[in-house]
Structures are given as C-alpha cells and as structure tokens.
Amino acid sequence: MYKVSFIGSGNVATHLATKLYEAGVHVSQILSVTPAHADALAQKVGAQGISNFDHLDTEYIDALIIAVSDDVLPEISNQLAPTSCIIAHTSGTAALDTFKSHQNHGVFYPLQTFSKNKEINIKATPFCIEGSSNAVASILKSLADVISNRVEYVDSETRKNIHIAAVFACNFSNHMLTIADELLDQSNLNLSILQPLVEETIQKAFSAKPKDVQTGPASRNDKSIMKDHLSRLSSDDLFQSIYKAISHSIIKTKNE
C-alpha cells in the first residue's frame, strides 16, 4: 500500500489525509509550522506530527503532498531538501513547475471546497492529476483512485481553464446569493425563503444545459421588468452594473 506524508494541516490536508488513511494508505508524517496543528491531524491518521523541515523523512514514502496556500509554495520548495520522492501540490492554480527544482513533482488537485467540520463525498470529488513524468502522473493517479471515482489527467493549461470556470460557477454564484441575501434583508426577510428555488435551479441546470433552462426577465427580454428592477437597485451602483452586465449577456446568449 502507498505511503504518504503531508505538509499542511488545514482543511484540504485534513480531509485528504483522513480519507487516504481510512482507505488504508499509510500516512507517515504531518508537517505544520504550528506543532499543535501538526499533532492534532497526525493523531487522527496514525502519523507523526512535526514542525521542523529537518525532521521530514522522505526516504520511505511514495509522495509528499503539499496542501498549503499558493503564496507559500515557493518558500516550501526552497526549504525542502533534495529528494527523489514525488512532491505534489493540491492547488488549482499553481503551475506544475512550482516544484521543478525537485526531480519528481506533480499536481494532486481535488476540485472541491473543504470546510472544517463538514463531511465531503470524496468518491464523487474529481481529482486533477499532472506529473513531471508519466511515471509520476501514474502513481499520483493510482493514489487518487484509492479515494475517488473521478480521477483525470489534466495539464496545467486546462487546469487554469477549469479554475476560471469554477470562479464563475462557484465563487460568483455565491456572490449572487450574497446580493440576494442583502436585498431580502432590506425587506426583513431571510435568504432561506429562496432555498427551494435555488436548489431546484441548480439541479435543473445540471440535468440539462444551463443555457437551455435559463428563465427570468432577461431571458424573456422583458424590458419593463428589467427597467423596474434597475430603478429599485439605484442606491447601489455595483449591483446595478452587475444586473446590467449579466442581463445583457443572457440576452446575447439567447440570441445566439
């Protein structure tokens, strides 16, 4: 069975280490600059918690998984002693060559948002795998296959396109809910009133093409309702400009 270690003890490291451990992968060490964090995760997965790079032992592991924020990846690359072990980061945006100074490097990117105390269906989570060589990619894919049914080889260029798509589909959809929440708050209503409608909308979008199930005033090009909505949003320039830009795009998509 595979042996892995982790750098990082945040949400991504915690979910991945736990799921790999539960699936029978040997988790050797957890390195975190905060000793208590390293120990807490290490204890969950039968590993050794460490907080010093000198104590990292990469000789007997198949992969060292780096699950930290993008901005500290270069620093970690510098601190790592030379090793033939696979160094794989979990970032959606960092390039494959972030760890190019290490012989075997790759990407082990779960396309999911992880929260501290919330269980994730890891089997359904797509993993995007890339490697400095076919052999590296193949080992990382086999490792991901242990916990997920949706593992794909994805090059850095494609991974960046997936990331932009995810920004629209997830980050921006979440902001649409933030705006809805603020508008409802002005009427002393709670966002939960829209939950059944939003859930049904998302289900529908994935059961067809979202383009084909678009509804609403822009989709019908109902100018009088759009005009009324814009006048009601007049106290907020940004909400108005978002309303205009998206409505414009919906009308254009409809006419294509």
Add this chain to the structure above:
Amino acid sequence: MYKVSFIGSGNVATHLATKLYEAGVHVSQILSVTPAHADALAQKVGAQGISNFDHLDTEYIDALIIAVSDDVLPEISNQLAPTSCIIAHTSGTAALDTFKSHQNHGVFYPLQTFSKNKEINIKATPFCIEGSSNAVASILKSLADVISNRVEYVDSETRKNIHIAAVFACNFSNHMLTIADELLDQSNLNLSILQPLVEETIQKAFSAKPKDVQTGPASRNDKSIMKDHLSRLSSDDLFQSIYKAISHSIIKTKNE
C-alpha cells in the same frame, strides 16, 4: 373542503392543480384556450376541461386561480364576468390590483420553478399570499396551507423585492453556470466536473451567510490571478465585464 378552478394548463397550473387535488381539494374546472390542454389536465384532477369563458362557473367555487404568463393577465381580467369568487393570480411580479375590477382578488404565488415532468417538494415550497381584504388573504392562506408548510403573507412591494433577489440568486446563478459550461467546452470538458463543487458551495451558502463563506481570487484580493483570468477572457467583452463587476463587488463586500 375547498373548491377551486384554474385558468391555465402550463407547468404552474399543472403542479398546483395536481397537488391540491391529491391533498383533497375539489378541482372543478380547467380553462385553457387549447381544448386538448384543458382536457389533459382536467382528466388528471377529476375536473371539467373547458376552453370558453362562457362555460366558466364561478358560483360554487372558493377561488379561481389564474396561472398564465403575466402579459395575458389584463386580457383575462377583461374577459372574466363579474363574480364574488376570489380571483388569484400566481405571478411573482404582477401587482395585487391586476384584477381590481373584481371584488375579491389576491395573489397565490409559489416561490419555485416548475418543469413539466419533474416532481417538486411542494411542502417545502414557500407561498406568498396577498388579498384585497383580510378575509380573502385568509382563505388563500388556508388553501396554500393544505399543500405547503411555508405560507406567508407578503405585500406586493415585498413580493417585488423577493423577485429581484430571486433574479440574482437563481436566474443569474444559472447564467454563471452557462458561462462556466462555455469555458469548459473550449477545453473539451463537461460542466459535470464542477457539479460536486457547485452543490457543496450552495449547501455551504445556505448553512451560513453566503457573505461569510465567499472564497476565490476576488475574496483574497489576489490581483495576479484576477489579471491572468481577465487576459484569458479577452476574447469575450461581456464575460470580462461580468468578471470585473462581480469581483469588484466581492472585494467591496469583503471590506465592509
């Protein structure tokens, strides 16, 4: 038990008539300009299908529910013979007074998106009720209570605010998925790769405040990634302007 009739035989009329019928409400007549449509729905709910306003009998029913597109509501109001029966429309945007020429009128608005062959959890669907008098509102509320656990009195002004919020939360989120679909298509990828991430994002947004669980480059104010994304969107002015407007709004919300 209540007795109702419907004008309309589309998705909203079909779901409401069926659910009311299944809950024991007597559905008397279904009026649709297309006789075959009227008959098809009438047969499902033990009603009489008609296509002529002269055959409409409002004497022995509690409410006539008008489930048609907003733009034909005024015409229907003109065609209806005077009656003391409650005339209630199902629109999120049409004003209460659309049927003001009829003594008892109201709004019976289900906050949900209905599709032809897709079952809806009607118990969880919020209904917004309004009436020309307290007595009218009270009867419409009791009628909605038969099929839903989430019935609320909502005045026309508040209903309009809910509708704008729904445009952002549903119509605009759906368009975010349309854009993601198009971007993934350029890499020969299917939108389904984002389904676990989107579903988790929506769940998270409703389990907290969406503002508090916002993630992504704009949320971190990561200028280099946003710049990279904008350059990758350079072939589409509208996608670029949407990206800029929403990112700007996320950054502003974060700093509030």
